[in-house]
Amino acid sequence: MATLNLVQAINLALQQEMQKDDRVIVLGEDVGPNGGVFRVTEGLHAQFGDDRVIDTPLAESGIIGTAIGMAMNDLRPVPEIQFEGFLGPAYDQIVNHAARSRSRSRGAITVPLTIRVPVGGGIHAPELHSDSPEAIYAHSPGIKVVMPTTPYDAKGLLISAIRDPDPVIFFEPKRVYRSFREEVPEDEYTIPIGEAKIVSEGDDLTVVTWGASLFQCIEALDNAPDDVSIELIDLRTIDPFDMDMIAESVEKTGRCVVVHEAAMTCGLGAEISSRVQERCFLHLEAPVQRVTGFDTLMPYYKLENEYLVNAKRVGQAIEEALAY
Amino acid sequence: MPKTTAYTASIEYISILDEQGKFDEKLGKGLITDEQALDLYERMTVCRQLDEFAFKLQRSGRMGTYPQNKGQEAAAVGSALALTPGQDWVVPSYRENAALFMMGLPMHYVLQYWMGDERGSQIPENVKMTPLSVPIGTHMLHAAGIGYAERIRGTKNVVATYFGDGATSEGDFHEAMNFASVLKSPVIFINQNNSWAISVPRDKQMASETVAQKALAYGMPTVRVDGNDIFAVKYAMDDAVKRARAGEGPSFIEAVTYRLGDHTTADDARRYRDPQEVEAWIARDPLIRTRKYLESKKLWNQAKDDTLQERAKTIVKEVVATAEGVSKPEIDSIFNAMFAEPHTELVRQRDTMRTSSLGKDPSQTGLKNTTQNV
Ligand SMILES: Cc1ncc(C[n+]2csc(CCOP(=O)(O)OP(=O)(O)O)c2C)c(N)n1
Ligand SMILES: [Mg+2]
Numbered sequence: 001m002a003t004l005n006l007v008q009a010i011n012l013a014l015q016q017e018m019q020k021d022d023r024v025i026v027l028g029e030d031v032g033p034n035g036g037v038f039r040v041t042e043g044l045h046a047q048f049g050d051d052r053v054i055d056t057p058l059a060e061s062g063i064i065g066t067a068i069g070m071a072m073n074d075l076r077p078v079p080e081i082q083f084e085g086f087l088g089p090a091y092d093q094i095v096n097h098a099a100r101s102r103s104r105s106r107g108a109i110t111v112p113l114t115i116r117v118p119v120g121g122g123i124h125a126p127e128l129h130s131d132s133p134e135a136i137y138a139h140s141p142g143i144k145v146v147m148p149t150t151p152y153d154a155k156g157l158l159i160s161a162i163r164d165p166d167p168v169i170f171f172e173p174k175r176v177y178r179s180f181r182e183e184v185p186e187d188e189y190t191i192p193i194g195e196a197k198i199v200s201e202g203d204d205l206t207v208v209t210w211g212a213s214l215f216q217c218i219e220a221l222d223n224a225p226d227d228v229s230i231e232l233i234d235l236r237t238i239d240p241f242d243m244d245m246i247a248e249s250v251e252k253t254g255r256c257v258v259v260h261e262a263a264m265t266c267g268l269g270a271e272i273s274s275r276v277q278e279r280c281f282l283h284l285e286a287p288v289q290r291v292t293g294f295d296t297l298m299p300y301y302k303l304e305n306e307y308l309v310n311a312k313r314v315g316q317a318i319e320e321a322l323a324y
Numbered sequence: 325m326p327k328t329t330a331y332t333a334s335i336e337y338i339s340i341l342d343e344q345g346k347f348d349e350k351l352g353k354g355l356i357t358d359e360q361a362l363d364l365y366e367r368m369t370v371c372r373q374l375d376e377f378a379f380k381l382q383r384s385g386r387m388g389t390y391p392q393n394k395g396q397e398a399a400a401v402g403s404a405l406a407l408t409p410g411q412d413w414v415v416p417s418y419r420e421n422a423a424l425f426m427m428g429l430p431m432h433y434v435l436q437y438w439m440g441d442e443r444g445s446q447i448p449e450n451v452k453m454t455p456l457s458v459p460i461g462t463h464m465l466h467a468a469g470i471g472y473a474e475r476i477r478g479t480k481n482v483v484a485t486y487f488g489d490g491a492t493s494e495g496d497f498h499e500a501m502n503f504a505s506v507l508k509s510p511v512i513f514i515n516q517n518n519s520w521a522i523s524v525p526r527d528k529q530m531a532s533e534t535v536a537q538k539a540l541a542y543g544m545p546t547v548r549v550d551g552n553d554i555f556a557v558k559y560a561m562d563d564a565v566k567r568a569r570a571g572e573g574p575s576f577i578e579a580v581t582y583r584l585g586d587h588t589t590a591d592d593a594r595r596y597r598d599p600q601e602v603e604a605w606i607a608r609d610p611l612i613r614t615r616k617y618l619e620s621k622k623l624w625n626q627a628k629d630d631t632l633q634e635r636a637k638t639i640v641k642e643v644v645a646t647a648e649g650v651s652k653p654e655i656d657s658i659f660n661a662m663f664a665e666p667h668t669e670l671v672r673q674r675d676t677m678r679t680s681s682l683g684k685d686p687s688q689t690g691l692k693n694t695t696q697n698v
Contacts, residue, residue, distance in 0.1 A: 037591075062495070296659055
């Protein structure tokens with residue numbers, strides 16, 4: 001089995017799905033001969049040619065709007081938006097068209113579309129290249145939101161997303177792109193959208209996270225006292241998220257800390273916290289804690305490490321929840 | 325009924341100082357004085373050296389991603405020469421540094437910005453420009469609005485907005501052109517057509533033969549010029565500025581130029597670009613032909629050039645020292661800068677981020693006396 005990083009695992013999933021289904025089309029800015037600015041689509045243009053791998057004009061609304069049309073007419077487009085900060089021009093197409101089409105046509109016109117987007121900070125990038133907008137799309141009914149963190153999960157989830165009959169935004173934590181490798185089977189496999197994953201089991205407290213913050217949580221768990229047993233959940237799908245797994249875990253542990261890179265107010269942590277108190281109230285030993293980004297702009301890179309969630313802050317929330 | 329012609333148009337192409345240094349005396353007469361030409365050559369040289377230095381800074385970890393301007397200096401200085409600093413506005417993209425400096429922006433701002441510090445966008449009060457724009461093709465709408473404000477106040481001030489060939493694919497570009505035309509906003513749309521948008525060549529970016537013709541659809545006077553020719557750029561700019569000051573609304577200039585460097589320091593153009601194409605454009609370098617012009621007028625020689633190169637080096641070193649000399653921004657600034665007054669929750673987050681879990685009163689948490697830093 002090959003040991004792959006996130007970029008390679010996503011590339012492999014794209015290549016295999018394109019091979020298998022000639023309706024799968026990759027399109028976006030610089031995704032052709034250049035292989036995308038992160039090289040995620042490397043080699044696809046050489047293998048599948050101009051019709052299947054399109055270097056588009058520089059227009060995000062154009063990319064998504066055109067991809068929606070392709071999807072309406074039985075193609076399986078996988079557009080790439082170069083950075084999450086440039087989803088802006090495509091917002092209307094995503095929320096007002098892709099997300100609404102099935103329901104408003106009562107199933108007559110559907111949009112099987114997978115929008116790939118690098119997400120999050122930590123790579124010293126320019127402004128608007130480091131944001132975490134997943135909650136905006138989770139709050140928009142009609143579109144699924146996925147954010148795998150590890151290469152194995154990314155391959156399985158991307159294949160599920162491409163085959164999903166509805167629109168999916170597939171966020172790729174860019175800080176992880178080349179910083180973590182694991183074994184990824186060459187053979188086809190899928191991971192269902194909507195299923196979280198227990199990264200490590202524990203009895204005293206549940207940490208729920210997703211995206212690159214997973215690694216800060218792992219560090220925090222490593223730093224925690226030996227007599228504390230913490231369950232770590234990687235959400236993997238943001239919407240619809242796996243509330244059953246979270247509830248089952250919190251009913252066992254009685255304590256919950258939610259960690260995300262995005263700003264606090266109306267972040268997904270708020271939704272998780274609310275559902276935990278609805279479903280697990282009588283099991284709770286402490287208020288649900290949140291460790292999140294601040295309600296500020298993601299700062300330009302001189303201050304980005306101060307903004308990003310770190311193991312110390314996660315550790316502190318864990319301590320507080322345990323001490324309550 | 326016989327068919328008639330509903331619309332015809334043609335677009336002029338202007339070149340005054342060509343790559344051999346040949347100068348069109350008729351068109352070029354009185355456009356740029358000798359003194360100005362010397363000044364522009366110096367500015368282009370400094371800008372080029374700033375680029376080279378910035379590249380090295382990035383490679384040695386002293387600066388983040390940086391977009392070189394290399395090869396496009398003439399379009400910047402030739403256009404800015406027609407503007408009045410302190411009165412006219414510039415709404416930039418990121419590949420016209422020399423124009424920003426002519427409008428009064430201290431040079432270290434640009435470096436400080438690309439060094440990851442928002443204070444590089446804290447435009448001094450007497451400089452009329454907006455910060456560099458990261459979302460491509462979206463800022464030109466602001467030029468339409470800024471110009472409109474000047475128009476209804478009855479000033480004669482104009483707005484120059486810069487953007488690339490790729491930027492003309494964004495919907496906002498077309499909205500900006502339409503709004504500026506309909507509102508008769510005194511805007512000069514300056515397209516730096518450098519043939520590439522990262523790895524996407526111009527012919528994949530658009531099916532139209534020129535960028536200039538896009539303006540026709542908005543009823544806007546438009547022209548295509550040799551963008552590596554300070555005279556051609558100035559010529560078109562004078563025309564456009566005159567119309568704008570006279571209340572005749574916006575104009576469009578396509579400056580045909582070339583990005584001699586990588587897209588940014590994060591890019592490797594060898595992956596997608598024919599080196600022969602680059603070679604051909606190196607011969608059309610705006611610095612080379614401006615120097616030839618100055619030499620032909622006996623205004624320049626090797627000794628003077630050597631002195632200038634040394635002076636440019638000194639200037640750039642000082643600018644780098646200034647940019648690197650500023651202290652690291654305070655983390656509190658990210659909260660304080662959000663609104664005119666930070667609201668209660670922001671203040672709470674600001675004041676608790678070092679001592680406790682975010683947004684909580686330390687006395688109410690399970691942990692007492694925590695003084696951990698983030
Ligand atoms: C809205 C938006 N989409 C994508 C990007 C990423 N990006 C940055 S520069 C660039 C190419 C710009 O090309 P062009 O407009 O020709 O300007 P040039 O860089 O050639 O000066 C792209 C795609 C961005 N910054 N903003
Ligand atoms: Mg360009």
